[in-house]
Amino acid sequence: MDIDTRLLRYFAAVAEQGNLTGAAERLYVSQPALTKQIKQLETRVGTALFVRSRNGMALTEAGRALAERVPGLLAGWDLALRETRATASRAARVLRVGFLASAANEATQRIIAEFTRRRPGWRAEMRQASWANPSAGVADGEADVALVRLPFPGQDALRVTVLFTEPRCVALPEAHPLAARDVIPFRELWDEPFVAAPAETGAWRDYWLAAGEREGRPVRVGAVTDQPDEWLSAIANGYGIALAPESAARFYARPGVVYRPVTGVAPSRVGVARDPADDDTPAVRDFVRCCVAVASTAPGGEAGCGP
Amino acid sequence: MDIDTRLLRYFAAVAEQGNLTGAAERLYVSQPALTKQIKQLETRVGTALFVRSRNGMALTEAGRALAERVPGLLAGWDLALRETRATASRAARVLRVGFLASAANEATQRIIAEFTRRRPGWRAEMRQASWANPSAGVADGEADVALVRLPFPGQDALRVTVLFTEPRCVALPEAHPLAARDVIPFRELWDEPFVAAPAETGAWRDYWLAAGEREGRPVRVGAVTDQPDEWLSAIANGYGIALAPESAARFYARPGVVYRPVTGVAPSRVGVARDPADDDTPAVRDFVRCCVAVASTAPGGEAGCGP
DNA sequence: CGATGTCCATGCCGACAGGTTATGGACGCA
DNA sequence: TGCGTCCATAACCTGTCGGCATGGACATCG
Known part of the structure; x- marks a missing residue:
C-alpha cells in the first residue's frame, strides 16, 4: 500500500x-x-x-x-x-556554499575567488540562508559548507572553524536620539526595543540581543525579522534597534539607518561550518583551507562603523 | 520535501x-x-x-x-x-486466520470452534488466500496464523507445525476416459495436461503437479488458476486434470468434475504457520494448540474420494 | 439555564496531479 | 529506406486535496 x-x-x-x-x-x-x-x-x-x-x-x-x-x-x-x-552536487563538481546574510561579507568574495583558483573545474554555488536557519543549510544537508556567525544552536553537531572576529556595532534609525553620538555604551541600549531573529534560533538570537551582557535586564523585542531587508526596514521604521557586525555598515547601508560603534558587547565570530562526515571530502577540506587562508590575510574591518 | x-x-x-x-x-x-x-x-x-x-x-x-x-x-x-x-487486531482481540482454499477443509470449523471455546472474547477473522499466496498471508503480515498445505516457498522463514496428512486424489472432467476407473496409478496421468497454480508459487506448484514423482517426464500445463472456482471450471471444461486432497471431493464437488483415488503420489500435509516472532503471542500459541488438539482427534478423511 | 467557546465532522467547490490514448522524434538495424 | 524500439509530448478525464462555511457535541461560565 x-x-x-x-x-x-x-x-x-x-x-x-x-x-x-x-x-x-x-x-x-x-x-x-x-x-x-x-x-x-x-x-x-x-x-x-x-x-x-x-x-x-x-x-x-x-x-x-x-x-x-x-x-x-x-x-x-x-x-x-x-x-x-x-552525491549529485559532488558528481557535478559543485560545492554548495551556504551563507548567512552578513556572515563573512567582504571576505566571502575573496574566499570564493581563492576556491575557484585552487580547484579549477569546480563551481561554488552560493545559497543565502535566512536567519531562521543559522547553520545556513549545513545542518539539514542543503549545503556542503557554510559561512556562519557563532554561536548558533546545533553548532556542536557540526565541525566549525572560527575564521575571524569582528566588533559589533549598533544599527539605529536615523532619527534616534543616540544616533547623534559617536560611540555608545551598550548599557544605554538596555531599555531600547530590539529587532530580533525568530525565536526558534535560540542561542543565536540571544547572542544578537546580547542577552548575556545586560546584567539580567529583560530584552524588549520590537520586531522579529529573518532577512536583511525586513531587518533594515524594521529599524528604519523605528520598530527597534539592533546589534550588527561592523561590516554591516558597509554591506547593508540604507537611508534612514545609521550604524554606531558600541562598547560593552563581545565581538562577533565568523566561522565556516560543515558536517563532520564531510570533513575529509576533498572539496570541502579545500574550501575550509581557503577560508582560513583568506581570513589570515584579511584586511579586516578596520574602517569600523560610523558616520 | x-x-x-x-x-x-x-x-x-x-x-x-x-x-x-x-x-x-x-x-x-x-x-x-x-x-x-x-x-x-x-x-x-x-x-x-x-x-x-x-x-x-x-x-x-x-x-x-x-x-x-x-x-x-x-x-x-x-x-x-x-x-x-x-497491533490493531491484537488490541481488538481478533486473530487474523489465513487459510488456503482446501487447506484444512472440515477441520477448519472444528479448530475455530475450539479456539473460541478456549479464548472467549476473542474472534477469529477468517481470510481466504489465493493460491498465488501459499502462506495465506502470514509471510506478508496480513494474517497472524494460517492453515496451509506443505510444502510452500518461504516456509523456512516461518514456524510451521504439521497437523495431519491426507492422501491425494485426482480431479478429472466427468467425460474423461479415466473417470470410469476406480483407482488410477499416477503414472497413467503423466502425459495428461494439468491445471496448475501460478508459476511464482514454485515448490508449491511443483508439489501439486507431483513433479518429483514423474521420473523426469515433463509436465504439460493446460491451464493456470489461483482460485477454486476457476480451478473447477478449468477441469470441467477439459483444460486439464489436477491432483487434490481427498477432502476436496467433499468440499469442491461440482457437476462435471469427478474425483478418483490415485496411487503413486505422496500424501499431502496440512500445517499451521505463523511468524516466528509471534510464536509466543498467547492468542497465536493457543490457536496452534487448538489446531494440534483438533488434528489429533480428527475423524480424518476416511471417506476417501470416489463416486 | 441559555450563551459561549472549543473541539471535530461535513458539504460544496475550485485547482491540480495522475492516469490514459494517440502521436512524434531519435536512432540502430536489416 | 522502412521498421522496430526507445522515450517525450499533447490532449483529455477523473479523483484527490485543500479551502471556506457550517453543523453538532459537549464543557464552562456568568
Whole structure:
C-alpha cells in the first residue's frame, strides 16, 4: 500500500499535538483538510488510529505502534534525499556554499575567488540562508559548507572553524536620539526595543540581543525579522534597534539607518561550518583551507562603523 | 520535501529494469505516466537520476545513491504498516486466520470452534488466500496464523507445525476416459495436461503437479488458476486434470468434475504457520494448540474420494 | 439555564496531479 | 529506406486535496 510522507507528517503532528486544530495550525493547513487526511490514513491502514473526544485526539494502541515508527521513516527519507543531492552536487563538481546574510561579507568574495583558483573545474554555488536557519543549510544537508556567525544552536553537531572576529556595532534609525553620538555604551541600549531573529534560533538570537551582557535586564523585542531587508526596514521604521557586525555598515547601508560603534558587547565570530562526515571530502577540506587562508590575510574591518 | 512511496516504487522499478517501457509494464501503468513521474521525481529531488539513451535509462551517480536507499525505505514503511495492523487486531482481540482454499477443509470449523471455546472474547477473522499466496498471508503480515498445505516457498522463514496428512486424489472432467476407473496409478496421468497454480508459487506448484514423482517426464500445463472456482471450471471444461486432497471431493464437488483415488503420489500435509516472532503471542500459541488438539482427534478423511 | 467557546465532522467547490490514448522524434538495424 | 524500439509530448478525464462555511457535541461560565 502506498502513502505520501506528507500524510505521515500529518499523522505525526496530530499524534504529538493531541488535537486536530492545533496540529492543523502547525502544519499550515485547515482543520477540515487534516480531518479528512487523518480519516483517509485510517481507512488505508484499515484501523482507527485515534479516539476522538471533545478534548482532542488520543492515539489508539495501533496508533501508538505507528507513531513509534513514523519519525524514523521520515528521517530515513530525509537522509536519502540529502545524500542523493549531496552525491549529485559532488558528481557535478559543485560545492554548495551556504551563507548567512552578513556572515563573512567582504571576505566571502575573496574566499570564493581563492576556491575557484585552487580547484579549477569546480563551481561554488552560493545559497543565502535566512536567519531562521543559522547553520545556513549545513545542518539539514542543503549545503556542503557554510559561512556562519557563532554561536548558533546545533553548532556542536557540526565541525566549525572560527575564521575571524569582528566588533559589533549598533544599527539605529536615523532619527534616534543616540544616533547623534559617536560611540555608545551598550548599557544605554538596555531599555531600547530590539529587532530580533525568530525565536526558534535560540542561542543565536540571544547572542544578537546580547542577552548575556545586560546584567539580567529583560530584552524588549520590537520586531522579529529573518532577512536583511525586513531587518533594515524594521529599524528604519523605528520598530527597534539592533546589534550588527561592523561590516554591516558597509554591506547593508540604507537611508534612514545609521550604524554606531558600541562598547560593552563581545565581538562577533565568523566561522565556516560543515558536517563532520564531510570533513575529509576533498572539496570541502579545500574550501575550509581557503577560508582560513583568506581570513589570515584579511584586511579586516578596520574602517569600523560610523558616520 | 514530501513524496509518495508509489513514486519510490516507480523509481526502483525503472532503476532495476533499466528502461521505462518494461518497468511500466511491470508496474501496470502506461509508459507516458512513468515518464512523467520519473521526471517529476527528478525535479523534486533537484537533479537528474537517469541518463536517457536509445537503449533505456541508466542511473546517474545521484540515481545510484538514491537507488541504494529506496528499497530499505519501502521495506521500512511496509514493516510499520504490518506492525500497526497486527497491533490493531491484537488490541481488538481478533486473530487474523489465513487459510488456503482446501487447506484444512472440515477441520477448519472444528479448530475455530475450539479456539473460541478456549479464548472467549476473542474472534477469529477468517481470510481466504489465493493460491498465488501459499502462506495465506502470514509471510506478508496480513494474517497472524494460517492453515496451509506443505510444502510452500518461504516456509523456512516461518514456524510451521504439521497437523495431519491426507492422501491425494485426482480431479478429472466427468467425460474423461479415466473417470470410469476406480483407482488410477499416477503414472497413467503423466502425459495428461494439468491445471496448475501460478508459476511464482514454485515448490508449491511443483508439489501439486507431483513433479518429483514423474521420473523426469515433463509436465504439460493446460491451464493456470489461483482460485477454486476457476480451478473447477478449468477441469470441467477439459483444460486439464489436477491432483487434490481427498477432502476436496467433499468440499469442491461440482457437476462435471469427478474425483478418483490415485496411487503413486505422496500424501499431502496440512500445517499451521505463523511468524516466528509471534510464536509466543498467547492468542497465536493457543490457536496452534487448538489446531494440534483438533488434528489429533480428527475423524480424518476416511471417506476417501470416489463416486 | 441559555450563551459561549472549543473541539471535530461535513458539504460544496475550485485547482491540480495522475492516469490514459494517440502521436512524434531519435536512432540502430536489416 | 522502412521498421522496430526507445522515450517525450499533447490532449483529455477523473479523483484527490485543500479551502471556506457550517453543523453538532459537549464543557464552562456568568
